[in-house]
Amino acid sequence: MLGTVQFGLLAACVVLFVPMGMAGWHLSRNKVLFFSGALFITLAIGVHLTPYFPSVSDFVTSVSSSSSSNSVNVVVDDRDACVSLLHEIDWEVKPKRDFDPLNNNSMNYDKFWSWRRSTSVDSCEFQRLKKHDVMDLLNGSWIMVAGDSQSRIFALSLLTLVLDSKRLETVRESLFKRHSNYHIVVDEIGMKLDFIWAPYTTNLTNVVMDYKQNRVYPDILVMGSGLWHMLHITNASDYGASLLMLKSSLTSLLPITPDFSTDGPVTGSVSVRSPHLFWLAMPTLVNSMLNTPEKKEKMNNLMSGEYERELQSSNMLRQFGGPFQLLDIGSLSWSCGIRCTDDGMHYDGVVYEAGVHIMLNALLIESHQKL
Missing domain, CATH: 3.40.50.1110 (SGNH hydrolase)
Incomplete structure (x- = not known):
């Protein structure tokens, strides 16, 4: 049995390519339009009747729910990932221009910090x-x-x-x-x-x-x-x-x-x-x-x-x-x-x-x- 997605793709191809093929066989324009209209009506009825077929309806619902759940997980995962990277910091410590070798304390040094350059941290x-x-x-x-x-x-x-x-x-x-x-x-x-x-x-x-x-x-x-x-x-x-x-x-x-x-x-x-x-x-x-x-x-x-x-x-x-x-x-x-x-x-x-x-x-x- 074809899945819903595959059936939809097949129906779209039928609607698109069959009328084009019929036109290629030199059928009258009215016949082509009639056939195309019949296809559209059939598909519309199928969409409205889908909820009454549990197997199809449940499948569509499960796919939709799965997609929604995955998108939420991505947001949460990204947030947690960024929190875990907050301490990815690099330091640059170097002597000051007026460095005093006789008084070698921390005030003799300039300190600079920045977040580490990486794809994950930059994101x-x-x-x-x-x-x-x-x-x-x-x-x-x-x-x-x-x-x-x-x-x-x-x-x-x-x-x-x-x-x-x-x-x-x-x-x-x-x-x-x-x-x-x-x-x-x-x-x-x-x-x-x-x-x-x-x-x-x-x-x-x-x-x-x-x-x-x-x-x-x-x-x-x-x-x-x-x-x-x-x-x-x-x-x-x-x-x-x-x-x-x-x-x-x-x-x-x-x-x-x-x-x-x-x-x-x-x-x-x-x-x-x-x-x-x-x-x-x-x-x-x-x-x-x-x-x-x-x-x-x-x-x-x-x-x-x-x-x-x-x-x-x-x-x-x-x-x-x-x-x-x-x-x-x-x-x-x-x-x-x-x-x-x-x-x-x-x-x-x-x-x-x-x-x-x-x-x-x-x-x-x-x-x-x-x-």
């Missing part, structure tokens, strides 16, 4: 967003950054993209007060940012629990921990247990759908079902550059590897089925190298700037937006 159209683009994207948003000193530097890097240099200097002084919280409102775009000093994962869990009373959540939530735990507790298993507790608190309190998806645009002017969640990973630690004997002893490569494995096994990250999109400061700092840090732990602002742009592009992907 995602990642962008280093300019100030007006960032302001458009974050218009009306409430952003919360919670964690240790790494998170504090990340918050400053984000504010660098929306504030002028004069105001930024004032912000820098207030933001970097030791072990303190910070709040700012950028009136021009109605954006507010809160930094919460939360160096341990248990502190992050407390931040999440504080939302339980009024059920109001930020649009964007960036969290990160590990450095303080590694230095002061030095127990990877305990760190892993605290990550599981944080994940449990998030899934029970925040309005997250079962597959941890988010709905709606990023801007705070339109409500969203769930915050956009980002996990700020620990940087690459350069043990020989750490500035105290205790740090060199406890924050070694072996311990760093154990903490990294605990993060992966906790299934906190989106790539392992968890709620957090990774901002991999570890890979960014590794790629930038030792010329991008003076103490082996805190890296130059350009590393966190790259992390901010990764987050912004992830927001564009999740929100199905293009600038």
Whole structure:
């Protein structure tokens, strides 16, 4: 039995070529027109009767549904593929023109970063967003950054993209007060940012629990921990247990759908079902550059590897089925190298700037937006 597609092609050929053949046999024009009209009427009746023949109707429906499903999968796959390529970044680190060999610190080097040139990365159209683009994207948003000193530097890097240099200097002084919280409102775009000093994962869990009373959540939530735990507790298993507790608190309190998806645009002017969640990973630690004997002893490569494995096994990250999109400061700092840090732990602002742009592009992907 011929399939529907083949039958359609055959019918089209009959309608097209049979009248032409009849004309070639020198039949009268009226006879040719009569035959062509009869074919069209027959095909029209066949199309209308198709729903009454289950086998044909089901076949057509299944083909249509399959095509529609495949097109949706392509969109989702492309989006997921682009998210997986966000950290494909190359660095160029070179001495400055006024390089001082007697003071060989990170300030002696210029650092530049860009997304890797490849067909797959180019197709995602990642962008280093300019100030007006960032302001458009974050218009009306409430952003919360919670964690240790790494998170504090990340918050400053984000504010660098929306504030002028004069105001930024004032912000820098207030933001970097030791072990303190910070709040700012950028009136021009109605954006507010809160930094919460939360160096341990248990502190992050407390931040999440504080939302339980009024059920109001930020649009964007960036969290990160590990450095303080590694230095002061030095127990990877305990760190892993605290990550599981944080994940449990998030899934029970925040309005997250079962597959941890988010709905709606990023801007705070339109409500969203769930915050956009980002996990700020620990940087690459350069043990020989750490500035105290205790740090060199406890924050070694072996311990760093154990903490990294605990993060992966906790299934906190989106790539392992968890709620957090990774901002991999570890890979960014590794790629930038030792010329991008003076103490082996805190890296130059350009590393966190790259992390901010990764987050912004992830927001564009999740929100199905293009600038």
